[in-house]
Amino acid sequence: MAQSEFHYDRILQDYGRGIPCPPDFSFPSHVVDAWAKKQPDQPAIHWVSHDFARERVVSYAELAELSHRAAKVFEEAGLKKGDRVLIQLPRVVEFWPAIFGLMRIGAVPVPGTSLLVAKDLQFRAGVANAKAFVGDAESCGRFEEIQNSVGVERVFQVRTHGDKLGQGRVDFQQAVEKVPVGTRCEVPHQKTDLAILFFTSGTTGSPKMVLLEAEHLLGHTISGLWYRLKPGKLFLCMADLGWAKASYGSIGCFNMGATYFVQPPPPGTFTPTQLIDALHKYPIETLCCPPTIYRSLVTSSAKSYYRKNPPQALSHCVGAGEPLNASVIKEFRELTGGLEVKDGYGQSETVICVGNWEGVQVREGSMGKPGPFFQMGIIGQDGEELGVGQEGEIAIRTDEGGGACWIFKGYVKNGKIDKREKSHGGKTWYCTGDRGLRDDEGYFWFVGRDDDVITTSGYRVGPFEVESALKLHPAVAESAAVGSPDLQRGEVVKAFIILAEEYRDKVKPGSQEEKDLVLDIQNSFKRDTAPYKVPRELEFVKDLPKTVSGKIRRVELRELEKQRKADVLRQIKAKL
Numbered sequence: 080m081a082q083s084e085f086h087y088d089r090i091l092q093d094y095g096r097g098i099p100c101p102p103d104f105s106f107p108s109h110v111v112d113a114w115a116k117k118q119p120d121q122p123a124i125h126w127v128s129h130d131f132a133r134e135r136v137v138s139y140a141e142l143a144e145l146s147h148r149a150a151k152v153f154e155e156a157g158l159k160k161g162d163r164v165l166i167q168l169p170r171v172v173e174f175w176p177a178i179f180g181l182m183r184i185g186a187v188p189v190p191g192t193s194l195l196v197a198k199d200l201q202f203r204a205g206v207a208n209a210k211a212f213v214g215d216a217e218s219c220g221r222f223e224e225i226q227n228s229v230g231v232e233r234v235f236q237v238r239t240h241g242d243k244l245g246q247g248r249v250d251f252q253q254a255v256e257k258v259p260v261g262t263r264c265e266v267p268h269q270k271t272d273l274a275i276l277f278f279t280s281g282t283t284g285s286p287k288m289v290l291l292e293a294e295h296l297l298g299h300t301i302s303g304l305w306y307r308l309k310p311g312k313l314f315l316c317m318a319d320l321g322w323a324k325a326s327y328g329s330i331g332c333f334n335m336g337a338t339y340f341v342q343p344p345p346p347g348t349f350t351p352t353q354l355i356d357a358l359h360k361y362p363i364e365t366l367c368c369p370p371t372i373y374r375s376l377v378t379s380s381a382k383s384y385y386r387k388n389p390p391q392a393l394s395h396c397v398g399a400g401e402p403l404n405a406s407v408i409k410e411f412r413e414l415t416g417g418l419e420v421k422d423g424y425g426q427s428e429t430v431i432c433v434g435n436w437e438g439v440q441v442r443e444g445s446m447g448k449p450g451p452f453f454q455m456g457i458i459g460q461d462g463e464e465l466g467v468g469q470e471g472e473i474a475i476r477t478d479e480g481g482g483a484c485w486i487f488k489g490y491v492k493n494g495k496i497d498k499r500e501k502s503h504g505g506k507t508w509y510c511t512g513d514r515g516l517r518d519d520e521g522y523f524w525f526v527g528r529d530d531d532v533i534t535t536s537g538y539r540v541g542p543f544e545v546e547s548a549l550k551l552h553p554a555v556a557e558s559a560a561v562g563s564p565d566l567q568r569g570e571v572v573k574a575f576i577i578l579a580e581e582y583r584d585k586v587k588p589g590s591q592e593e594k595d596l597v598l599d600i601q602n603s604f605k606r607d608t609a610p611y612k613v614p615r616e617l618e619f620v621k622d623l624p625k626t627v628s629g630k631i632r633r634v635e636l637r638e639l640e641k642q643r644k645a646d647v648l649r650q651i652k653a654k655l
Contacts, residue, residue, distance in 0.1 A: 085307040087436040094451040098300055104270040106296040107146055107179040114336045115143035121310055122338040126172050129345045137172055149180025150264035152254040156233050160185025160266055162210040167191045167218040170343040173237045174320050177213050183265045189276045192321030197224040204229040206288050216242035270294040277323040277427045289427045290488040298430040298485030301450050302331030305423055305434045306365045307395050310336040316367040323427035324399055351381040358390035369400035374557055377410040397421045401630055402525045404547040405443035422446055428487040433523050445522040457517050458508055462501030470526055473515045474508035531633045533562035535570045540612050548608040552600050554582045559623050559631045563640040574614035575636055
């Protein structure tokens with residue numbers, strides 16, 4: 080049987096040495112405009128309101144046209160090549176004409192999730208030295224609180240739901256509409272020009288600004304291959320537009336000439352029913368979700384709703400943001416009648432560099448195998464490459480291999496560019512800050528962020544393996560494992576657990592039922608995992624601290640435990 084274009088061996092053959100990038104590469108002109116000529120009427124974006132009452136389909140020709148006119152608006156407002164522009168928009172179509180319009184004139188969009196508050200915007204505007212802001216009425220209102228302090232004069236408001244235009248703001252849609260149809264606005268580009276800036280999600284500290292050059296965006300062709308996209312395919316990525324995952328999603332989608340499905344969440348907290356309805360009503364073939372959403376889909380109530388409203392065309396699912404527990408992969412496969420969630424690994428700083436590709440047998444809990452053009456390794460403290468089965472830092476070769484040009488230029492730190500590299504034995508590595516190991520068949524396994532690894536009685540324990548083992552118990556919906564200070568062991572493993580819905584009303588704090596459940600979870604854990612990894616302390620909570628992109632902030636839980644233990648120690652000393 081002939082291999083499909085998405086098969087791992089075929090991808091390695093076709094893309095193993097990289098993707099040719101023109102010296103003057105610009106994503107809007109070389110990708111968006113190219114597809115607009117080749118398939119002008121093909122939908123690029125399919126937008127649906129949260130209640131399914133309204134729809135808007137934007138073709139590749141219209142997307143190219145709107146972004147050229149937006150570029151003219153920005154140019155006439157005085158923005159120029161190199162200027163950084165903060166963007167905070169909900170899931171609306173105007174996001175893409177805005178970022179592509181900025182790219183056309185060489186300005187650099189700096190997207191931020193809609194969850195950012197005024198203080199977050201102030202931090203980002205200061206670090207990025209922003210010259211303008213693009214938002215809806217709500218985010219423009221937040222930005223107004225700090226606008227004077229960051230010295231930004233130009234504010235463009237995208238009108239949604241009939242919102243009134245704020246004083247001193249430019250009406251984005253009206254300004255674009257006034258630009259004559261057929262206007263072309265583009266400045267000369269180089270593939271090494273800064274194209275977009277993202278801030279890391281800040282799982283272990285303050286967010287860092289990530290510098291991404293134009294050729295990085297072409298590298299998301301590999302992300303599109305991981306999604307198995309091509310013209311005519313409808314793709315849903317459950318990512319807020321300010322998160323780098325939206326770049327993986329939409330940029331990867333547009334590289335392949337496919338259609339990006341966009342739907343804002345309903346008011347209030349996320350419920351899996353809206354996602355299930357979207358899959359049921361529309362021919363969405365590929366779905367990309369963070370682990371939190373896949374976990375919500377395998378709850379008892381969601382399973383029942385899913386079976387009553389099966390997907391219309393879903394054939395490929397991928398996970399992103401954090402590793403997905405093996406037990407959730409199994410439950411989802413049973414629910415969907417055989418669909419496997421293909422896990423993958425990448426960062427705000429990279430494209431997809433490890434993944435479960437077509438033709439690669441899924442090893443549940445593994446991130447998969449290195450993507451084409453990436454030379455991946457596990458390195459030690461001094462940059463030395465470690466052998467099979469040895470835990471170390473996940474790293475990417477930057478001195479050779481096509482992958483080097485798809486990695487970020489660096490972080491901005493104290494006015495200097497820092498890339499976290501180590502050299503050893505003639506090899507130079509980009510250090511991801513994530514820990515993992517490689518098995519004898521080339522699969523990579525995630526252990527945790529370097530700062531998240533727990534050391535207890537001399538043993539090193541990765542939080543992900545603890546959380547995966549806990550997820551095997553039916554009472555555990557989600558958990559976070561951290562090291563809690565202990566005088567004898569240095570640290571003990573502690574788990575914060577969100578109970579599954581059917582257990583929440585049955586277990587009262589301090590009750591005998593709670594004590595019995597703790598013991599049952601620990602005993603269940605011991606049957607599946609080494610005893611030294613057993614959480615000696617369990618705490619049931621209603622929610623877990625997360626970044627705006629949905630990743631668990633274990634650093635907050637560690638600091639909470641340090642403070643608690645310090646308070647207890649002080650109380651003991653006071654009594655002596």
